[in-house]
Amino acid sequence: MSLKDVISSDELSAPSEDGLAPIDRLTPVLERFRVQASLFHSGPLCGHQVFDAKPGRGFLHVLRRGEMEMLHGQGPRKARTHLSEPTLLLFPRAVHHEFINPPVDGSDFTCATLDFDGGARNPIVQSLPDVIALPLERIDGLSATLDLLFAESDRVRCGSRLLVNRLFEVVLIQVLRWIIDHPDQAQVSQGMMMGLSDPRLAKALIAVHRAPDADWTLERMAANAGMSRSAFAAAFKAATGTTPAAYSLDWKLNVATSLLRAGRSVKQVALDLGFADAPSLSRAFRRRTGSSPREWLTLRHAAGPATPQT
Known part of the structure; x- marks a missing residue:
């Protein structure tokens, strides 16, 4: 299993x-x-x-x-x-x-x-x-x-x-x-786990997580949650600490790092995640991480894996 x-x-x-x-x-x-x-x-x-x-x-x-x-x-x-x-x-x-x-x-x-x-x-x-x-x-x-x-x-x-x-x-x-x-007992106040604890927000978050390549507008995310745009935006910000647009972009870029680590090319990652082209992904990636995808991979490889506990 x-x-x-x-x-x-x-x-x-x-x-x-x-x-x-x-x-x-x-x-x-x-x-x-x-x-x-x-x-x-x-x-x-x-x-x-x-x-x-x-x-x-x-x-x-x-x-x-x-x-x-x-x-x-x-x-x-x-x-x-x-x-x-x-x-x-x-x-x-x-x-x-x-x-x-x-x-x-x-x-x-x-x-x-x-x-x-x-x-x-x-x-x-x-x-x-x-x-x-x-x-x-x-x-x-x-x-x-x-x-x-x-x-x-x-x-x-x-x-x-x-x-x-x-x-x-x-x-x-x-x-x-x-x-x-039980987010309160776990002292979780904001972030993805807090958003998933809300049944309405969870529907929108799951949709974003399943399809990072989609164009996740506020209207589309609110529709998945079954809420009005204004009510959804306010509840989403309170739970996750960020806006729906920022969250969906951040999720795309998180997935991009996962795909890059798996050996995908920058061009293929851009296509897989719905960016117009590789430069568009690189610009968004640099704004988030401070480096381009290729620079990020080089730094990661230079750092090497964490030493395991023995």
């Missing part, structure tokens, strides 16, 4: 609170911007553990047992949180964080790094806070996934590491679903 199937089979069968046909809000995004998880620890963590912020790297920690202090951020903005129950800790972007456990009999963890396609420019990453600390009991259906994840991570069997990595990705999808349903 693919991750797409995991999302679609649940969301398409779940009843909607407003009586309307349920919609899949995540697949169009995750198909464009994939995420890869990689297990790097399972078992006790004792003493002081430091996880440095490195570009392109996120973390998903599951505190299975024990109590600890968590520090995140640096300098005067460093925050301290005491954790005393099984908790999921999602760091979607590069954020320095530290765990302070007893020197012996430390807390029990299962941990993975996360590689979001596009890194900090991934639209999911851009719309989430630096850290989400979520007690495991809050997410319906999570326990079954974690039981299998823990069973596979606690002993070596054929294919266990590959299976654990996939299960971490399933856990992430379940967390993202929860965030869409």
